[in-house]
Amino acid sequence: MVTDRRVFGVFPNEDKAMDVIQEMAGKPWRLERVHSPFPSHRVAAALKVKKSRVGYFTLAGGFLGFLSGIALAIYTAVQWHLTIWGKPVVAWFPFIIVGFEFTILFSVFGNVLGLLVLGDLPDYDGPELYDPRCSGEHFGILAACPEGEQEGLADFFRSKGGEARVISA
Amino acid sequence: MKENAALTYSEVDRTILDTLSPPSGGYWLLIMLLVLGVLAGAACWTYQIFVGIGAGGQNHPVMWGTYIINFVFWVGIAHSGTLISAILYLFRAGWRNPIARAAETMTVFAVSIAGLFPFIHVGRVWVVYYMLPYPNQRNLWPNFQSPLVFDMVAISTYLTVSVLFWYTGMVPDLARAREAAAGLRKKIYAIISLGWTGKHEQWRHYGRGYLFFAALATPLVVSVHSVVSWDFALSVVPSWHSTIFAPYFVAGAIHSGLAMVLTLLIPLRKIFHYERIITMDVLENVAKTIVFTGLIVGYSYGVEHFLAWYSNNTIEKTTFFWRAFGHYRVEFWTMIVCNTVVPLFFFFKKIRTSIPWLFGISILINIGMWYERFVIVVTGVAHDYIPHAWGLYGPSGIELGILVGSFCLFFLFFLLFVKHLPSISMTEMKETVAAGESHGH
Secondary structure (H helix, E strand, C coil), X not given: CCCCEEXXXXXXXXXXXXXXXXXXXXXXXXXXEEECCCCCHHHHHHCCCCCCCHHHHHHHHHHHXXXXXXXXXXXXXXXXXXXXXXXXXXXXXXXXXXXXXXXXXXXXXXXXXXXXXHCCCCCCCCCCCCCXXXXXXXXEEEEEEXXXXXXXXHHHHHHCCCEEEEECC | CCCCCCCCHHHHHHHHHHCCCCCCHHHHHHHHHHHHHHHHHHHHHHHHHHHCHHHCCCECCECCCHHHHHXXXXXXXXXXXXXXXXXXXXXXXXXXXXXXXXXHHHHHHHHHHHHHHHHHHHCCHHXXXXXXXXXXXXXXXXXXXXXXXXHHHHHHHHHHHHHHHHHHHHHHHHHHHXXXXXXXXXXXXXXXXXCCCCEHHHHHHHHHHHHHHHHHHHHHHHHHHHHHHHHHHCCCCCCCCCCCHHHHHHHHHHHHHHHHXXXXXHHHHHHCCCCCCCCHHHHHHHHHHHHHHHHHHHHHHXXXXXXXXXXXXXHHHHHHHHHHHCCCHHHHHHHHHHHHHHHHHHHCHHHHCCHHHHHHHHHHHHHHHHHHHXXXXXXXXXXXXXXXXXXXXXXXXXHHHHHHXXXXXXXXXXXXXXXXXXXXXXXXXXXHHHCCCCCCC
């Protein structure tokens, strides 16, 4: 399928956008992305969106944090011995508290990093095709079609209650 | 018909974005008064820096006075923000959506202010970097077995996590504000919204990331006030050395924070005409949660006293008796009445659905919770083991000035926030509207 022509449709609500997404399945057009003002579970289900892998970043951060916290506590303890009676210099129980806090801290760093990397943020140039109303109450759908079918795709969007913009490649 | 029956996306946007319009003269007057309060507090601190820590009222045997009371108080205030934004999110409690942003903001500002108090308390603030683990020629490191160092690690983690959680949750709303703004504001919103456009791919990662944020913030919030409690519980002071301290502090923190949520939200709701978004059902649910936390706090007070009696330890028994009937009895009974008796009025629907009652009770709980920290911090050390070393404490004018300054700083930050950033999450409100839920339940 030739997909060098794109049409951007703007729909006034989720129901109309969902109609389009569902009907697009049987058409020779390719749905590229959907913009929505809030995370729509219906859209995600219709697009069969896979689970994000941001958790791997979070998990890696957590491991790194725990090891860093414990390592810092042990390193500093052996650098300056506070020997009190027979109590251990490397004391695991208090150090686990430090390790725990570092685990949370670095997990969150990993989480944010994952969001930025996977979500392609910051993206100040923005997508070429976008309508600011999609941050309010409208839903935007970008679809690609073969050369010569862009008017058909635009008419389809309009027939579903949307506005359509035909974009050249 | 419910107050939010006909709420639409555009109405949500309009109501919330209207709050970002240029403020009135009254707003700037209030800002000016708060700035004066902050300057008064800063002047007191400056005086203390020049004169020495003796400018405060702390002296042997009560070496932790108002500064540590304020520290614990503000950390506590912060906690309910995380309860609302993270824990209730995990429980899918829809009623938290209209108030989560304001509560999270409260968390960020309260932790920031709490973090100032150890600086104020250490006296020689210019060497505060000694607390950081950095290589130095003396090879002297922080002692990671000390609860005070746990506390530094926990509070700085909490502040960092809260700020990131708050900011991440706001990014889609900042994009909405970007589209509605013009001029310099538009440029600023454009930068801080990171170019967010609400692509389904962005929402995919955002949703997952937000869930992890909530899942990580939940154990963190419990750990932070537990660690704060260990500042006391790991020392061998009567009335401090108790295993109940961690859950007791966590419950108390949430109790005080929920009261502060009401104190902040009730005027916010009135001034910004948020009645259709922050419905009476939402306020009622906060009040019900306050009843729950108040009962836990009351139970904790009871258990503390029971343990002192049941242990048959003379020192413990004497300390707790003195706490209730000695020099600080007024503070003690203020604490008991405000924190455990007053919240019970919320059992009556008429009271928990009345704005004046909600506001008045929230103020009383705030006062009671400040006194709770006073009673904990002061009474144990004032009247511990050796009678000839007993002593009393009263805050000096300098300490009171810093206390007032801290409250002014908190309200100043909050007022600046509500006129410059979306004070309710538009994204979450739209989700609520889309799901067709009444967010009161």
